Amino acid sequence: MAKDFYQILGVPKTASKDEIKRAYRRLAHEYHPDKGGGEAQKFKEVNEAYEALSDDAKRAQYDRFGQTFDQAGQGSGFGGFTGDFSQGFDFGGFSAGNGSTFSADFSDIFSDIFGGGRKTRKPQGIDLEMNLDIEFLESVTGLEKKINLEKKDACQHCKGQGAEPGTEVITCPKCHGQGQIITHRRTILGNMQSAQTCDRCDGTGKIPEKPCRECVGAGIKRQTKTITINIPAGIDSGQRIRLTGEGEMGYRGTKPGDLYIQIRVKAHPEFIRDGFDIRSEIPISFYGATLGGETEVATVDGPVMLKIPAGIQSGKILRLAGKGVPHLDHKTRRGDHLVTVRIVTPQKLTKKEKELLKTLAEESGETVNVNKSFWGKIKDSF
Ligand SMILES: [Zn+2]
Numbered sequence: 173m174a175k176d177f178y179q180i181l182g183v184p185k186t187a188s189k190d191e192i193k194r195a196y197r198r199l200a201h202e203y204h205p206d207k208g209g210g211e212a213q214k215f216k217e218v219n220e221a222y223e224a225l226s227d228d229a230k231r232a233q234y235d236r237f238g239q240t241f242d243q244a245g246q247g248s249g250f251g252g253f254t255g256d257f258s259q260g261f262d263f264g265g266f267s268a269g270n271g272s273t274f275s276a277d278f279s280d281i282f283s284d285i286f287g288g289g290r291k292t293r294k295p296q297g298i299d300l301e302m303n304l305d306i307e308f309l310e311s312v313t314g315l316e317k318k319i320n321l322e323k324k325d326a327c328q329h330c331k332g333q334g335a336e337p338g339t340e341v342i343t344c345p346k347c348h349g350q351g352q353i354i355t356h357r358r359t360i361l362g363n364m365q366s367a368q369t370c371d372r373c374d375g376t377g378k379i380p381e382k383p384c385r386e387c388v389g390a391g392i393k394r395q396t397k398t399i400t401i402n403i404p405a406g407i408d409s410g411q412r413i414r415l416t417g418e419g420e421m422g423y424r425g426t427k428p429g430d431l432y433i434q435i436r437v438k439a440h441p442e443f444i445r446d447g448f449d450i451r452s453e454i455p456i457s458f459y460g461a462t463l464g465g466e467t468e469v470a471t472v473d474g475p476v477m478l479k480i481p482a483g484i485q486s487g488k489i490l491r492l493a494g495k496g497v498p499h500l501d502h503k504t505r506r507g508d509h510l511v512t513v514r515i516v517t518p519q520k521l522t523k524k525e526k527e528l529l530k531t532l533a534e535e536s537g538e539t540v541n542v543n544k545s546f547w548g549k550i551k552d553s554f
């Protein structure tokens with residue numbers, strides 16, 4: 173609580189040197205601790221006030237910068253900073269604006285931003301960061317997504333200025349628009365000077381003539397805002413989208429923070445992203461692989477017919493050019509879709525199929541004892 177030296181001496185700010193001196197003598201006499209009914213604390217205050225106001229230079233300094241604090245205020249006035257966010261979104265962490273993301277433990281954030289609970293207020297709005305899960309196909313095509321975000325936004329009643337409509341925002345009389353109070357004190361090490369955030373205007377240098385009745389002069393109110401996010405085609409997991417000015421609104425119309433959307437692409441049952449290419453697998457029957465032909469393959473553009481060359485081996489990769497993920501910078505350039513062929517060996521054979529396969533094997537020079545010939549062939553190939 174700031175001390176008002178004029179109030180302590182019971183004189184107006186315009187008081188002459190004589191008036192100050194008379195007031196001091198009267199009060200010093202009244203509170204002198206040696207006297208019955210004296211009050212040491214008040215006596216000390218009166219002396220402190222007189223010391224500051226009796227000297228022209230000190231008085232001018234006091235009038236300009238206000239009262240000196242002997243210690244940093246213990247205030248915890250982080251009014252309005254709360255940690256609850258809208259349901260339905262996973263806020264994985266907050267960014268302090270320098271790229272470092274830390275977990276949403278609000279006591280940590282306060283000590284980071286406010287320097288361990290000192291009474292300083294950051295007028296600018298803080299950046300927000302949230303995770304947004306999108307489908308694989310959405311990441312390929314891009315999309316416009318609307319989200320409802322509960323955050324501190326500009327108070328609609330006062331348009332974020334903190335002043336009741338029709339009234340002015342004026343320069344703070346305490347700090348004269350500086351936003352901070354320079355304090356001087358004498359110590360055994362000499363004169364110490366320190367700056368402290370002005371408690372009257374919370375460091376903004378301005379105060380509303382008449383505080384807005386909706387936001388009590390802060391200019392910000394917690395509210396839900398619908399935000400449209402344009403997610404570009406080709407975005408990948410871990411990439412961030414910045415929405416400038418969509419973070420929390422600044423105190424009394426000061427700069428708002430930014431909103432960072434961290435994209436997380438959900439896994440797809442068939443497609444795997446590999447740079448700008450997409451990989452998938454197709455099963456081909458033993459007969460299809462041997463004889464060749466065409467088969468339908470799912471791509472992000474829908475099904476396409478893929479030509480299977482006769483005699484294809486399992487693990488062979490077939491390329492569908494231009495069916496991959498669009499490059500973020502070139503809307504027309506796309507990666508490829510790479511299809512890995514997996515040949516499915518027939519398992520449940522009918523008696524007739526078995527007979528036919530034996531005949532086929534004999535025709536190609538294999539003996540009917542499959543196991544033996546298989547190992548024999550392996551040996552031959554080394
Ligand atoms: Zn308001």
Ligand SMILES: [Zn+2]
Nearest residue numbers: 344347370373
């Ligand atoms: Zn001020």
